[in-house]
Structure formats: structure tokens, C-alpha cells
Amino acid sequence: MQRKAFFMKASNATEPVEKSDQSTANIEEDDEPPSSLPSPKLPSAAQKSNVHNSKSDLILLFPKARNVNTSPATRSFRKKYFPGIGNKLWNDWHWQVSNRIRTKDQIRNMLCLSEEETAAHENKDRLLPISVTPYYMSLLSEKDPNQPIRRSVIPTIHELRHSCGEADDPLGEEGQSPIPGLVHRYPDRVLFLVHDFCSTYCRYCTRSRVVGHGELHPNHSRLEKALDYIRNTPTIRDVLLSGGDPLVLSDDRLDWLLTRLRQIPHVEIIRIGTKIPSVLPQRVTPQLVRILHRHHPLWMSLHFIHPDECTPEAYRACNLLADAGIPLGSQTVLLKGINDNVDTMKALVHHMMKMRVRPYYLYQCDPITGSAHFRTPIEKGLEIIRGLRGYTSGYAVPTYVVDAPGGGGKIPLMPDYIAGRDDDSILLKNYQGGLYRYPDTQPEP
Ligand code: SF4
Numbered sequence: 001m002q003r004k005a006f007f008m009k010a011s012n013a014t015e016p017v018e019k020s021d022q023s024t025a026n027i028e029e030d031d032e033p034p035s036s037l038p039s040p041k042l043p044s045a046a047q048k049s050n051v052h053n054s055k056s057d058l059i060l061l062f063p064k065a066r067n068v069n070t071s072p073a074t075r076s077f078r079k080k081y082f083p084g085i086g087n088k089l090w091n092d093w094h095w096q097v098s099n100r101i102r103t104k105d106q107i108r109n110m111l112c113l114s115e116e117e118t119a120a121h122e123n124k125d126r127l128l129p130i131s132v133t134p135y136y137m138s139l140l141s142e143k144d145p146n147q148p149i150r151r152s153v154i155p156t157i158h159e160l161r162h163s164c165g166e167a168d169d170p171l172g173e174e175g176q177s178p179i180p181g182l183v184h185r186y187p188d189r190v191l192f193l194v195h196d197f198c199s200t201y202c203r204y205c206t207r208s209r210v211v212g213h214g215e216l217h218p219n220h221s222r223l224e225k226a227l228d229y230i231r232n233t234p235t236i237r238d239v240l241l242s243g244g245d246p247l248v249l250s251d252d253r254l255d256w257l258l259t260r261l262r263q264i265p266h267v268e269i270i271r272i273g274t275k276i277p278s279v280l281p282q283r284v285t286p287q288l289v290r291i292l293h294r295h296h297p298l299w300m301s302l303h304f305i306h307p308d309e310c311t312p313e314a315y316r317a318c319n320l321l322a323d324a325g326i327p328l329g330s331q332t333v334l335l336k337g338i339n340d341n342v343d344t345m346k347a348l349v350h351h352m353m354k355m356r357v358r359p360y361y362l363y364q365c366d367p368i369t370g371s372a373h374f375r376t377p378i379e380k381g382l383e384i385i386r387g388l389r390g391y392t393s394g395y396a397v398p399t400y401v402v403d404a405p406g407g408g409g410k411i412p413l414m415p416d417y418i419a420g421r422d423d424d425s426i427l428l429k430n431y432q433g434g435l436y437r438y439p440d441t442q443p444e445p
Helices: 055-061 072-081 093-098 104-110 115-122 148-153 220-231 251-262 286-293 312-323 342-354 378-388
Strands: 182-186 189-193 238-242 269-273 298-302 328-334 357-364 399-404 409-413 418-422 425-429 435-439
Touching (some): 220 251, 251 269, 312 328, 342 357, 378 399, 378 409
Parallel strands (some): 269 298, 298 328
Antiparallel strands (some): 425 435
């Protein structure tokens, strides 16, 4: 059988594919292209709706091309390291993926490495491969190893230190997977890990035991097994596609998977967890949003961690997605030295609001192996929520959660605004510390 690429059409590949890094190579024999599979004929959301169903409406909704603005930093990076690459190629997500920065020599050529970073490169015991898109690399400081977003993607020696309470699978996902790559923790929803590839690897990734290892492959037989499980479990009304990053699948494969899910009557909503708008915004093309729009109701959980990620490219990507009617939320991880202060978090949530991304969760960093240098005390998260609530729009305040180790699920944490009670009233503290009495209704005897 002819081998097919499911992630992307490899164009301009300029580096060998590492064995540990799943890419266009390493396709199993039972893979079949989406086009050779029975093509489901469901009415699309656009067909069902009376709104935006004429050709001219769709052209208005999804313009063919928009000018892609970029920052001076990105322009000068491109000029310095990819001088022959024009706008068209730079803004081609296939090119970005093919030219990811993955080796020590490439990184050393672009960044002045600190001792802690150099030591990490010399040790081969890392759980997670290194990969950064040229676009995201252009946002990193060349000289400052403490720049927040640089710390999130360039490894340091600290990630090789194992601390008490850490685990490779702290959330116990393996024990809650009825089949590989499908986590069924809550009765009415599943987490479907479609593959383990990301264009850029975050050093604090909860799934560093899986991502980038080339073991979870989006081949036909594995995806069909997961779809069978969902089809045969009528309590599942919500499917969250994650990975790896599902949006690195080719348009055809993604469309095929979404169509297959939409054929299951009890699947009410589909969610996609992705970091694409922050690390590879070029992937959000008019063609992609046209596909996504066909599979509503579809929600998206994005992953912004710092205002430096909120570039013109990220704004454009989020606008395209929001224009396609996709509700956008961000799952931001609280990270020491990256976003663990009120000012940074406030700037981030304000950017996200302007990008039409609702700050959804603020996650306490999971205790994955080698994450101590990223984790903050719980009090820090509460302090940030106290610093946002009342000081910015309510929509801009995320829910702070701890994902309970061992698979207990998300547990919300809130600063305590109750100052006391007496017989018939409750004493409440407002965001400025002022005390207010509220006449609390007593239950009927
Ligand atoms: S994008 Fe998500 S899955 Fe991929 S490395 Fe980052 S945190 Fe992990």
C-alpha cells in the first residue's frame, strides 16, 4: 500500500526526521488516506443553517487571504537566519513544520546558551524531544535565558532533576484509558489523544511521557478503535481531541475524523485542545476554518501562557477561528518565572479578551517528572486570582484549578471571600477587603 502522510504534505524538508520525533515518516502499513475511506454524507452546519449558506456569505465569512502582519523581531530573525525565504514560504505552515529547530547546533546558532541550558543539551536523558517552529523561535530573546517564553521551550538542566511527588503520569491517565490514547475519566466525556506530535514542545508538558515519542500514531486502525469505543458508549456526549496537537493533522485527515465523530448521534459537542495559535499561527488558514465550521458545535481550548505570544499572527489566527463561530477558551498553565505575577497575568488575559479568547482555566502546573522549577505554591495561584477578580472584567478571570494527582479530576480553588456568619446574615469581603453584610436566607424548618 502506498504510504501517505497524515500530518502534512512534506515540503522543503531540510533536516532528517529523528526516530523519536513522529513526522511525515513512520507511517504504518494499515494506514489509509481519508479519501479511500467511505465518505460520510452528513449535512454540514452551514447546510443546516439559513445563515451564511450562500457562496457570497461564505466568501465574506472566510476571506481567501488576509495580509499577515508580523513584528519587527520576527522580520529581523527571518532576515538573519532564513534570508532566502519570502513571505509566502514563511507563512506556509508546512514550511514552518519542516524547518522546526530541533538540534543543539541549530539552537546554539540562534541563541547564546546559558550554562544551565548547555548542560541540558549535553544530557540525553530528557523525556521530551526539543522542537520549536522558526516562527516561535523568532519571538525568543537571543541573549536572555530568563525570558519567560524562552524558558518554556528551551530545556535546562533542571528538568533532569526528579523531585518528591513527581511522576511521569501524575494524572493517572494510563489507568483510565480503556484503549491506548483514549482517556475516559468523567462519565460523559472522553479525551481522545489523536497522536503525539506537536510542532513545538513545552518543557512543562503534562504528557511528556507520550508526546514526541512517535508511539501514538493517527493510523486508521487505532483511530477506528477509539471511534468504536465512543460509538458503543452512549453516555459520551463530549469528545475532546488532544494529543499532541490535533491541528497538525492534515486538513483531509482532520475533516475525516471530525466527520466520523459527527456521525455518532450521542456526541453532542467536539472540542479541540491546541497550542497552534501561539506556536504555529500560520496553520490557521481559511481552508482550515472552513473545515472546522462544517462540524459545529465545535469548541476550542487554546493555550497561551504569556503576553509575548500575543503577536499580530496570533491575533489573526484567533480572529479567523472566532469569525468561524468557534468559542475559544485558553487553558493557561501557571509557571514559575514565566507568568506567576498579577501584572503578567493581567496583561495576558487582556490580550486574550481582545483576541476573543476567554481565559478559561488557570492550571496549577502538574507534578510531572522534572517540573519542580516550573511549579509555584498554591498560594501564588490564589494571589493571582485575588489580583484579577474585581480589578478586571469578570470574563477575564479564569477558574484556577488543580488537576488532582492520581486521576481525581479538576478541583477549583478560590480565594475565600467569606469573612464570617451570624444568625441571619453572612459577612462578605469584597475585592478591596471591605466588609459587607448580606441577609442570608435561612432554610425553611
Ligand atoms: S502543545 Fe500541549 S501537548 Fe504539545 S508539548 Fe505543549 S503542552 Fe504538551
